[in-house]
Amino acid sequence: MYRTRDTKTKIFKHLVIWIVIAFALFPLLWTLSAALNPANTLINQKLIPDKASFDNIKYLFNNDQHPFPIWIWNSVKISLITAVIAVSMTALAAYPFSRFRFKGRRKGLFIILLIQIFPQMLAMVAIYLLFLNIQEVLPAFGLNTHPAIITIYLGGAIGVNTWLMKGYLDTIPSSLEEAAYIDGASKFQAFYKIILPLARPILAVLFVLQFIATYSEYILASIILNSNQKFTLAVGLHLFISDMYANRWGVFSAAALIGALPIIILFMMVQKYIVHGLISGAVKG
Amino acid sequence: MRLWKDNMFHLAKIIILSILDALAVWSATILFTEHKFIFLIILIFITIIINYIYLSKKAYPLRYILPGTFFMILLVVYPIIYTVYVSFTNYGTGNILTKDQVIEQLENKYYLPENTQDFSFNAYKIPDQNKYAVLLDKDDNGYLLGIDQQIEEITDNDPRLTDKNNDGTFDQINDYQILSRANLIKSLSQLQNIEYQYKDNILKMKSISLFSLYRQQYKYISAEDKIHDIKNDIFYTPADGSFASPSGEKLLPGYRSFLGWKNYIKLFTDDRVSTPFLRVFIWTFEWAIISVLSTFALGLFMAILLNDNELRFRKFYRIILILPYALPAFISVLIWRGLLNTEVGVVNQILQTLSIDKIPWLQSVFWSRFALIIINLWLGFPYMMLISLGALQSISGDLYEAAAIDGATPFQRFRYITLPLILVSLGPLLISSFAFNFNNFNVIYLFNEGGPPIVGAQTPAGGTDILISYTYRLSFESGRGSDFGLASAVSILIFMITAVITWFNFKYTGALEEVKENV
Known part of the structure; x- marks a missing residue:
């Protein structure tokens, strides 16, 4: 008797989990179906299309009014440059906080912690006006340019990342550098040649996190960028769906899936670490 | 070998610093000519700090921290402070410009006085160039020639004027060719922007066939911080971001001004x-x-x-x-x-x-x-x-x-x-x-x-x-x-x-x- 009740509970458990899985997958499956359905309209959509094809994807890459490949390329380019520079700056900033003892060290760490509490987008008006003014003097860094948006993202680059990086560097024994000094290395060489290679895992994770965050950013990009050729994917897709989404639903779905793919892959790559990071942070309280 | 490498690092540092300093000097001259003195002071200050940090041994740890901090201050801290400032102003559509810019704009407005004088004219253009000249007819009193932003009184014997077919209309002034009526219409927007200071008045195009004498409508009296409307003889005084007449009428556009807590109270x-x-x-x-x-x-x-x-x-x-x-x-x-x-x-x-x-x-x-x-x-x-x-x-x-x-x-x-x-x-x-x-x-x-x-x-x-x-x-x-x-x-x-x-x-x-x- 005990057995059967146990089995029932088990089946019930699986059932409940599958209901939630259905909820989680519902939009994704419909999107996949729409992407492969050449009918391209929302009306009378079926989950399993009668005739699947890649027509929508083809259309996506030959559309001058909504240059989707350019948007993806812009997003990838901006995220890549931002992530590379941001990680370099973070590594540089975290190193002295971990290794050197200097006046204002603790205060500096606190100030960074306090500043990063406030999301950068809260100051969007000021950022917009700042670049409106910069435009008059330095058009290459003004509104509607990629250097401008990258510069903005770099402002939020150090911050919590410096703390994560410092925490990791603290676990690398400083005897390694001392040995390097004895061999005649300068301080910068010890950092560059000994510590950085050892910190590769955290560098990779910070890179991916920064890349995902930049790729997904909408609000500041939408303020700064205002021409079709300069849009990031987030800004472009929003425009696309506001323009003509009901009759181009299939194309939009294809765009959404292709646009999400790089992020899903990156996320799954560092998923374990993110989960681990979340949990250790949580338990530490 | 090690010494050589160290020197390479040192050399690279000096080169990069020199480039930065050169850029700073270049930007400083721009800011100076544009009269943006606050930014100039900030620029000089930042440049000195950067040089100090990268040249002084004492500031060694800061060399690592500076790049990230620089961006954080410029794009997080400064915008936060600036947001506080903007929240106390009326900055927005209709109040985008500074007061000086608004005064300048108002002083460039003209009106047609009742005793204006009209001149019929011909327009001339250098083919394939965006350069225009106008010849205003003073009704038997010779001509006014507007050329190269200057206006001058000339007679019909002026050597620059040529009348090829002797029909009484000059077809060419130096390299400028006369515009046919069709071409005149095409160039209308450029011609409308042409203004000449003539005696106390402004000569501007009034219609497709006439230039007229205009008069400046607003004059800023800086001693009293007032705008004088010469046409209607009204004085406008500053009030909440625009110039207003005693009857409450506002002059557009408004300008940025400090409002105190008004936005919050609103x-x-x-x-x-x-x-x-x-x-x-x-x-x-x-x-x-x-x-x-x-x-x-x-x-x-x-x-x-x-x-x-x-x-x-x-x-x-x-x-x-x-x-x-x-x-x-x-x-x-x-x-x-x-x-x-x-x-x-x-x-x-x-x-x-x-x-x-x-x-x-x-x-x-x-x-x-x-x-x-x-x-x-x-x-x-x-x-x-x-x-x-x-x-x-x-x-x-x-x-x-x-x-x-x-x-x-x-x-x-x-x-x-x-x-x-x-x-x-x-x-x-x-x-x-x-x-x-x-x-x-x-x-x-x-x-x-x-x-x-x-x-x-x-x-x-x-x-x-x-x-x-x-x-x-x-x-x-x-x-x-x-x-x-x-x-x-x-x-x-x-x-x-x-x-x-x-x-x-x-x-x-x-x-x-x-x-x-x-x-």
Whole structure:
């Protein structure tokens, strides 16, 4: 008797989990179906299309009014440059906080912690006006340019990342550098040649996190960028769906899936670490 | 060998510093000629600091920190300070320019006095160049020749004038060729911009065949800080960001000016602004609280189900269930927006097959909010599930065994063991999640642009707008114009609320103390 009740509970458990899985997958499956359905309209959509094809994807890459490949390329380019520079700056900033003892060290760490509490987008008006003014003097860094948006993202680059990086560097024994000094290395060489290679895992994770965050950013990009050729994917897709989404639903779905793919892959790559990071942070309280 | 390498580093540093300094000098000259002295002082200050840090041995650790800090100060700290400043001004559409710029613009306005003088004219142009000349006929008193921004009185014997076919009209002035009437019309916009100072007046084109004498309409009297309207003989004095006449009439455009607390007072006391603002304010809190509770409830529930080593497929389930978290939120929200489209969306179609009427997901305030909460539940529960799983694993199994011996039901075990312990360890993350959702612009704005619109509201406050999307729409949604001042005031309120939440979080968890011990 005990057995059967146990089995029932088990089946019930699986059932409940599958209901939630259905909820989680519902939009994704419909999107996949729409992407492969050449009918391209929302009306009378079926989950399993009668005739699947890649027509929508083809259309996506030959559309001058909504240059989707350019948007993806812009997003990838901006995220890549931002992530590379941001990680370099973070590594540089975290190193002295971990290794050197200097006046204002603790205060500096606190100030960074306090500043990063406030999301950068809260100051969007000021950022917009700042670049409106910069435009008059330095058009290459003004509104509607990629250097401008990258510069903005770099402002939020150090911050919590410096703390994560410092925490990791603290676990690398400083005897390694001392040995390097004895061999005649300068301080910068010890950092560059000994510590950085050892910190590769955290560098990779910070890179991916920064890349995902930049790729997904909408609000500041939408303020700064205002021409079709300069849009990031987030800004472009929003425009696309506001323009003509009901009759181009299939194309939009294809765009959404292709646009999400790089992020899903990156996320799954560092998923374990993110989960681990979340949990250790949580338990530490 | 080592020495050589060290020297290379040193050399590279010197070269980069020199380039930076050269750039600074170049920028300084630009700022100087543009009279932007505050920026000039800041630039000089920054340049000195950079040079000090990279040349002095004492500042060695700062060399590492400087690049990141530089961007943080320029693009986070400075904008925050600037937001505070803007919130005390009337900066926005109609008040974009500085006072000096407005005065300059007003002084460039002209009117036609009653005793004006008209001149018929011919226009000339150098072919393929954007250079024009005009020849005004003074009715038997010779001519006025406008050429190279100058106007001069000439006679018809002037050697520059040529009349090839002797019909009394000069066809050519130096290299300038006469414009036919058709070409004149094509060049109209360029010709309209031509102005000549002539005696005390301005010569401008009045119509396609006439140039006339205009007079400057406004004159700024700097000693009294007044604008004199010469045409109507009225004095305008500055009042709240524009020049106003004694009868209250305002001169456009206005200029940026300091308003004091007016934007803040308006938010709370001016009914047309405060009513929608208050609704936005309340909904922001409701939204953040419901979001945290719903995602946490589902996440914790799933974590408890999955936290069973004997459960089959649990790794597979976990991977599938975190998929919504792996997708960039902006893409998921746009997908949901399509699925929930009232007319053609899949959700309404499915409901129709169940004989349920179409639900106005995007048109009704209630259903829009409902949809947003479901969407955010979808987006957020995997995160909650992940952190709950972690926290559950840290709860010792002994506690449950002891409870089982005491005869506790599963619900009692959850209520008295699991929940309290989980809340202790996840509390700070829940508060962070509250702060995050409080400013969750992407979900709100990308789903319905904060809409549906509220009829009759003076500011663009929609039915699902939260404070941050409201700020965005005040500043950047075209149609009604931008009100940067008011938007900044709302931003400052969000800053303060965020600060309070964070302070509460630190106090609640003692995180700051812990941080202090660890650094």
